[in-house]
Structures are given as C-alpha cells and as structure tokens.
Amino acid sequence: MMFHEEYARIDAERIREGVASLDEQKTEYVISEETLAYDDFLHLLSPAASASLDAMALRSRAMTQKHFGRNIGMYIPLYVSNECANECIYCGFNRKNDIRRKTLAEDEIDAELESIRKLGFDSILILTGEFPAKAGTEYIARCVTLARRHFSQVSLEIYPMDTDGYRQLVDAGATGLSIYQETYDRETYARVHRSGRKTNFEWRLDAPDRAAEAGFRKIGIGALLGLHDWRIDAAYVGAHAAYLMKKHWRTEVSISFPRMRGSSSHFTPACIVTDRELVQMIFAFRLYTRSAAITLSTREAPSFRDNMVDLGVTNMSAGSKTNPGGYETFSENESDGQFEISDDRSVDEVAKAIQRKGYHPVFKDWTEIFGGVRA
Amino acid sequence: MDDLLKIADKTFKSRFMIGTGKFPSDEIMDGCIAASEAEIITVAVRRVDLERPDISILTTLDPARIFILPNTSGAQNADEAVRTARLARAMGLSHWVKLEVTPDPKNLWPDGDETLKAARILVEEGFVVLPYIGPDPILARKLEDAGTSAVMPLAAPIGSNKGMRSADAIRMIIEQASIPVVIDAGLGSPSDAALAMEMGADAVMVNTAISASNDPETMALAFKLAVRAGRLGHNAGLARKRDTARASSPTDWLVK
Numbered sequence: 286m287m288f289h290e291e292y293a294r295i296d297a298e299r300i301r302e303g304v305a306s307l308d309e310q311k312t313e314y315v316i317s318e319e320t321l322a323y324d325d326f327l328h329l330l331s332p333a334a335s336a337s338l339d340a341m342a343l344r345s346r347a348m349t350q351k352h353f354g355r356n357i358g359m360y361i362p363l364y365v366s367n368e369c370a371n372e373c374i375y376c377g378f379n380r381k382n383d384i385r386r387k388t389l390a391e392d393e394i395d396a397e398l399e400s401i402r403k404l405g406f407d408s409i410l411i412l413t414g415e416f417p418a419k420a421g422t423e424y425i426a427r428c429v430t431l432a433r434r435h436f437s438q439v440s441l442e443i444y445p446m447d448t449d450g451y452r453q454l455v456d457a458g459a460t461g462l463s464i465y466q467e468t469y470d471r472e473t474y475a476r477v478h479r480s481g482r483k484t485n486f487e488w489r490l491d492a493p494d495r496a497a498e499a500g501f502r503k504i505g506i507g508a509l510l511g512l513h514d515w516r517i518d519a520a521y522v523g524a525h526a527a528y529l530m531k532k533h534w535r536t537e538v539s540i541s542f543p544r545m546r547g548s549s550s551h552f553t554p555a556c557i558v559t560d561r562e563l564v565q566m567i568f569a570f571r572l573y574t575r576s577a578a579i580t581l582s583t584r585e586a587p588s589f590r591d592n593m594v595d596l597g598v599t600n601m602s603a604g605s606k607t608n609p610g611g612y613e614t615f616s617e618n619e620s621d622g623q624f625e626i627s628d629d630r631s632v633d634e635v636a637k638a639i640q641r642k643g644y645h646p647v648f649k650d651w652t653e654i655f656g657g658v659r660a
Numbered sequence: 661m662d663d664l665l666k667i668a669d670k671t672f673k674s675r676f677m678i679g680t681g682k683f684p685s686d687e688i689m690d691g692c693i694a695a696s697e698a699e700i701i702t703v704a705v706r707r708v709d710l711e712r713p714d715i716s717i718l719t720t721l722d723p724a725r726i727f728i729l730p731n732t733s734g735a736q737n738a739d740e741a742v743r744t745a746r747l748a749r750a751m752g753l754s755h756w757v758k759l760e761v762t763p764d765p766k767n768l769w770p771d772g773d774e775t776l777k778a779a780r781i782l783v784e785e786g787f788v789v790l791p792y793i794g795p796d797p798i799l800a801r802k803l804e805d806a807g808t809s810a811v812m813p814l815a816a817p818i819g820s821n822k823g824m825r826s827a828d829a830i831r832m833i834i835e836q837a838s839i840p841v842v843i844d845a846g847l848g849s850p851s852d853a854a855l856a857m858e859m860g861a862d863a864v865m866v867n868t869a870i871s872a873s874n875d876p877e878t879m880a881l882a883f884k885l886a887v888r889a890g891r892l893g894h895n896a897g898l899a900r901k902r903d904t905a906r907a908s909s910p911t912d913w914l915v916k
Binding site: 347350351352353354355356407437502530534535536537575576640643644645647648649650651652654655656658659 | 684685707708734736737747763764765767819820
C-alpha cells in the first residue's frame with residue numbers, strides 16, 4: 286500500500302471538526318496522556334488548545350529531552366541548482382520568474398563542499414529544482430558522491446523520483462530525503478502548481494514511501510505553511526507521519542514547518558501563520574509523534590529559533606545560503622536564492638545561542654559506516 | 661573487603677556507569693562524572709570527530725581517571741555494528757565495545773538477532789563485548805555462550821524513566837548468568853537503581869535520569885549513593901518479604 290490509498294480513506298469531515306474544537310477542558314486530559322490518538326492530535330491543533338500553550342510547551346520539552354537529550358543536530362543546505370521546469374506560483378525558482386539560474390559544475394560543487402566543511406558541519410542537505418535535463422539522477426548521485434568525501438550525513442531535497450532513482454542515490458551514499466507535499470488540499474495544490482511534473486499530486490504524495498523502500502534512513506515531510514488552512518494541512522502531515530512511522534519502521538521521520546512570512550512580488554499567501562500558531566503546531570507534533578525529528582530552518586528569525594531550542598525542535602540549520610554556489614562560488618548578484626533568510630547569524634553565533642539555552646549543538650552524529658536501510 | 665566489579669580482565673571500584681549522549685554541555689557532564697565517581701563512561705562512536713578535537717567529547721574525558729567504553733549506537737544491523745566497533749578500535753579508542761543494534765528509531769529497542777550475530781563476530785575478532793539487550797533470558801544465555809563479557813538488559817524503554825518494569829525477566833537473567841549483568845536504560849530514579857542492585861545486578865548504567873534532571877550533579881551523586889546502598893543491601897542478604905504484617909504475634913499469650 287502507498288500513502289495515496291491511505292489519503293483517500295482519511296475522513297476530511299473528522300479533521301475539520303477535530304481541529305475546530307472549542308472544548309478547552311479536553312486539553313488538560315490530552316496533554317497528560319502517554320500516547321495520543323489521532324483525534325487527540327487534532328484537538329491539539331484546535332483553537333481550544335491554543336489556550337494551553339504553556340502546558341503543551343512543558344510537555345513538549347520533557348518529551349523531547351527524554352528521546353533526544355539536550356541536543357540540537359546541526360546541518361547546512363547547499364543549493365546546487367536553481368533551474369526548474371515547474372511553475373509553482375509561490376516559489377522563487379518558478380520557471381516563469383526571470384532570475385539568474387545556475388547549475389553548479391563539479392569543481393564548483395567541490396569548492397562549496399570544502400568551504401562548508403570548514404564551518405564545522407558533518408551533515409549537509411543538497412537541494413535542486415526540478416530540471417532533470419541538467420540536474421537529473423546522475424548529476425545528483427555525483428553530488429552525493431562528492432559530498433560523502435567531506436560529510437558523513439548527506440540528505441537531499443529534490444524532485445520526486447521513482448524507487449530505482451532513489452535507490453541509485455542511496456547507493457551513492459545519501460542518508461536522508463526531504464519531500465514536502467506543500468499542501469494536502471488537492472484543489473489548492475492544483476491552483477498553485479500550474480504546470481510541470483509537479484502538478485501530479487499523487488506522485489508526490491507517494492514519494493516518501495518510495496524513498497523509504499529505496500533505503501533512505503531519514504525521511505522529512507511537511508507542508509508549506511501559507512498555502513491553505515494550516516490546521517487542516519498540519520492534520521494531514523500528522524496522518525502522513527504516523528503512517529510512515531508505522532509502515533517504514535526502520536526509517537526516522539522528521540517534520541519541517543516552512544512558513545511564508547509575507548507577500549513577495551510574485552505571490553501573496555492565503556494565510557500568514559503567526560508565531561503562536563506555529564509554536565502550537567510544533568508542540569502538537571511532538572506530543573503526537575513523540576520521536577519524530579523536528580527541523581527549524583533559517584527561514585525563521587533568530588529570536589524565534591532561540592526560544593524554540595528547548596521546546597521540541599531537534600535539528601537546525603545555520604549560516605545558510607539559498608542561492609546556488611552561495612558559499613564560495615557566486616555572490617547573490619550572480620545566482621538567485623529560493624527564499625529570504627531570516628536568521629543570517631554565523632554558525633558560531635547560532636551554536637553559542639544554543640549553548641546559552643543549556644543545549645549542545647551536535648555537528649557530528651553519524652559515521653560513514655551507516656548505509657541504507659536493509660530489511 | 662573490596663567489592664570490586666570485574667569485567668573481562670579489568671576491575672572497577674564503581675558499579676555505576678554513565679552514558680554521555682544527552683548532556684547539555686561537557687562541563688555539566690564532567691561535573692556529573694566527578695559526582696558519580698563512575699569509572700566507565702560510554703561514548704557513541706558516531707559522535708566522535710577526530711578531525712575536530714576542539715568539539716570532541718574525548719578531549720574532556722580524562723582516560724587516566726575513567727574508562728571510555730565506545731558504543732555502536734545508530735547501527736541498524738550486525739554489519740554496521742561490527743564495522744563501528746572496528747572503527748572505534750582503529751581510532752585508538754578501545755577494543756571494548758558496548759554493542760547496540762537498534763533498527764527502530766522510535767523506541768530504540770535492541771535487535772536480539774543482529775546483536776547475537778555481531779557479538780559472535782566481534783568476540784572472534786578479540787573484542788571485549790558488552791551487548792545491550794531486551795530483557796530476554798534466553799538471549800542473555802546465548803550471548804554468554806558466544807563469549808560476551810557482560811550482558812546489559814534494559815529495565816524499561818530507553819529514556820522512559822519507568823524503572824524496573826522487566827524485573828521478573830531480569831531476575832532470571834541475573835540468576836543464570838556467570839558474567840556481569842549491567843542494568844541499562846529505563847532507570848528513572850535512584851530508588852530504581854537501588855532496586856536493581858538489591859536484586860543482584862552487578863552494575864547499572866544511567867543517562868537520561870541524570871542529564872534531564874534539573875540538577876544533574878546532585879542527581880549523579882544520588883545515584884551513586886543508591887547504587888552503593890543497593891549493593892550493600894544485596895551483599896548483606898535481604899530479609900524476606902512477607903504478605904502479612906508480623907510486628908508481634910497475636911498468640912504469644914498462649915502456653916506453648
């Protein structure tokens with residue numbers, strides 16, 4: 286079975302009712318439960334639960350410390366290509382946008398990798414748009430091979446592939462894969478993805494299944510917050526996470542919460558998720574999934590990130606550039622980034638901020654020995 | 661008389677081991693190790709970065725004072741665990757290894773099959789193997805037969821702080837074992853550690869209960885004392901528990 290079948294069975298009405306709960310009495314009971322049912326999770330996303338943010342925070346902190354210790358895993362993104370054949374109306378890489386496009390050559394990738402390694406990272410996330418003619422499976426596999434010379438953890442955020450394509454990347458040494466559905470609302474999805482292969486909703490929905498089957502050790506999912514009612518999308522992400530954790534039991538699932546902060550010249554979000562709402566969502570995921578990793582990128586502001594260090598987050602990026610070659614090869618005038626960085630502090634500053642919260646920034650948490658999942 | 665813990669060819673005064681995966685900083689970890697007087701400290705091989713000694717845990721741990729026991733945490737199968745142990749030896753860490761094989765990232769429950777497979781290979785290669793296992797008396801016997809130098813059954817799921825949930829199975833393991841039994845994972849409070857030692861465990865290992873405490877150093881000290889108390893209680897021979905009170909006999913007045 287693949288997730289699109291499970292998706293078809295999800296009761297949309299049950300979700301709408303659950304996340305609309307106004308029963309504030311229920312929150313205390315839900316928070317005290319050792320394991321939460323899906324309906325409990327829906328309640329934690331509701332307006333009723335927003336009245337109990339402090340209690341959710343304390344529980345989230347305790348559960349995270351229990352499973353992960355006082356550790357924040359540190360990673361850094363490397364955009365190797367911003368070329369894209371898709372027309373996603375919210376994305377900077379939209380093929381219709383007139384931006385400076387680059388796909389890094391091998392020597393440029395090497396220069397970037399060496400530059401990043403000097404920052405102290407051992408975990409790297411490689412990203413591309415969807416442009417298989419220039420940055421296809423072979424190219425990405427080559428990037429992975431190059432990256433594994435410097436880093437023991439190499440994750441990917443790339444377009445959806447079939448299982449064989451993913452397997453090639455695992456064999457090349459890739460450890461993790463992130464693929465965000467953007468929105469689980471089919472109508473919204475169709476509206477914001479106007480052309481290109483990304484218009485195929487189901488193909489994307491099943492990508493985490495295919496990636497897990499191909500042997501990725503870590504799989505990241507999420508919704509792009511701002512496209513659709515966040516409570517509904519979060520409810521589907523929760524269902525997706527629970528499904529993956531149960532079916533692919535050897536695979537570590539992580540969840541990201543990329544949110545659009547405001548309008549760009551190209552796109553006005555349907556809604557702006559507030560700090561309070563984002564925090565509530567993160568707590569709800571910690572309480573429901575318990576052991577899922579939770580990632581917070583430099584899309585978020587320094588103060589927000591610092592405050593979340595001890596409240597449920599487990600992974601953070603730092604020192605990020607979102608333009609291809611941004612660390613060594615190209616300036617921001619030569620290649621364009623995907624989104625605005627809100628936290629532009631240096632790696633060292635972020636690491637110190639984490640330590641001030643009584644947490645340990647973990648740069649190395651892997652050995653080159655660990656390979657793909659084998660049943 | 662010294663009551664020493666003997667594992668393979670080494671003896672230790674302390675019967676309290678500490679894991680290092682969850683401490684917020686090296687300073688706090690150092691303070692806890694000092695307060696606990698623990699001699700055996702486990703370190704995840706995957707966390708060791710020889711290229712960056714400035715952020716490596718190894719620079720804060722003093723090998724003259726403590727014994728560093730590398731662990732294979734993160735390994736999902738026997739092959740990865742064996743290679744991680746070899747890597748630790750090649751790094752010059754140790755030929756001792758705490759063998760952990762945990763394919764399920766949710767519960768980090770040890771995989772008995774793969775652990776046994778890895779243990780056989782590592783013993784053959786001359787490693788001193790201390791396997792982390794579920795509370796399974798048969799698996800413990802098989803590992804002892806395979807030549808491991810201890811077994812380390814979990815008391816409760818790791819990080820759960822639930823204490824000696826597996827008491828019956830652990831009692832069987834202790835009764836049958838001719839190698840040290842170290843209770844690892846799940847001990848949430850000093851009294852849990854004392855109970856494990858009273859039952860006859862040779863040592864205990866703790867991480868979360870200390871590192872997640874509001875005052876880790878004091879908690880480390882509390883565990884040290886509890887381990888000592890439990891051990892003394894075990895050595896002295898516990899009085900038998902009874903189902904009914906026997907403060908005094910209600911029939912003393914009768915002529916016998």
